[in-house]
Amino acid sequence: MPLTRTADLMATGEAVFAFNVITLEHAEAVATGAEAAGAPAILQISENAVRFHGGNLAPLAAATTAVARASRAPLALHLDHVESVELLHAAAAHDFGSVMFDASKLPHAENVKATAEAARWAHERGLWLEAELGRIGGKAGDAHTPGVRTDPAEAAAYVADTNVDALAVAVGSSHAMTERTATLDHALISALRDAVPVPLVLHGSSGVPDEELRRAIGAGMRKINVGTALNTACTAEIRAFLNRDRRVVDPRKYLTPARTAMADTVARFLRAIST
Template sequence: MPLAASGTLVSRAADAGTAVAAFNVITLEHVEAVVGGAEAAGSPVILQVSENAVLFRGGRLLPLARAAAAVAEQAAVPVALHLDHVQSDELLRQAADAGFSSVMYDAARLPYGENLAATHAAADWAHAQGLWIEAELGEVGGKAEAGGVAPPLSAHAPAARTDPEEARAFVAGTGVDALAVAIGSTHAMTRRTAALDHELLGRLGPAAGVPLVLHGSSGVPDDELRAAVTGGIAKVNIGTALNVAMTTAIREFLAAHPDAVDCRPYLASARTAMTEAVARLIGVVSAAP
């Protein structure tokens, strides 16, 4: 089926009181696993390509984007493409022509005023191209830099949390369509131990007035994810959980087959493990409360 629009999927989820799962992809096996898991769950899904994934591929966006679009267009469920954590204006301007319907513009590293100004300019440009745009306010720590090394975890500190009044002003001043909020999750967590600030989430939804997004969801336990969706999260970003499933499956295969040299069997095992993880996580976040 034709590519879906991220904004449509998120809006429908928000209206239904559920969330759409958005998975970050790096390889073709990631893409196939996400779509296969979504088909198994019978739910729409968002494929996300991050700026770091583009840098990993030598700065070339189109190879992975074209592959993702080709798989998505053959899917039995709606699939949208989202360009994630974009800091480069040059990369931002490639989004529409590469098949993306949405982009997350990441200026959260900047002081509030600079974040607002940069995001406002990005939103104006994105809307002129028909793109739905997400931004981040607060500090969802742990995101790896281009070299793959994450900075120290910091988002569990209350000082890193999104302030509701700042969120209200930020959305009004930038015109973004969705807001990623810092409520206690952290990127790149391999253990599911994050405790979310649900009281804060309950204040952020009415203040922001747009769908809210949870980043760093791989480190959030199932019950916390369900409570976050009930509390107003409409898009749940997941990346590290797929990498954990993939790497674990490859390690187990190679341990059992130490003489293996053909990559296809262990990549198939990795793809199956990721597909199962996707289907399970979609079931957690998309179930009606």
């Protein structure tokens, strides 16, 4: 089917999962998992993934777009955690419907200025723009420190000053978690929902248990990002396969079960919020 726009998925008011794409197998797994669950999803390519592919966005974007268009599930294409203005500007030429522009490492005033300019540029080209306020982090314990969580009043001012379409907030999840042990601050999520007039985004959702995800969605989270969980499933299958047969050299032999494991992970996350 035709590509779905991120803005259209978010306009339904329902929570939407976004899954990171690093390889073609990731994209195929997301499409297969979404079809199995009968749910829409967002395929997102990060700046780190582009860097892994030699800094060239076009091949991975083209492959991911082709997978999305061939799928029976409604799938959108999103460019994630973009710090480079050059990469942001490449989004419009490669069928992306949305971009997450990440200026969170900058001092606050510079973050606001850069993000407002990114939003202005994106909106002139019909792109939906997400940004981040609060340090979500990727080190153990980083995002679980109360002092680094997103303040509702600051979030409201930030959205007003930047005109972004969605806001990723720090509420207790963390990137790169391989165990689902995160505890979210649901009262803070509710306060952010009441303060901010745009959809809230939860990064680092691989480490969040199903019940915590359901509560977070009930409290106001609308875009749920998952990346590490797919990589964990993929790597576990490859490692197990090669441990069983160390003579294998054909990557199709171990990438097939790895892709299936990722698709099963996608379907499990999608089904978790409907139970």
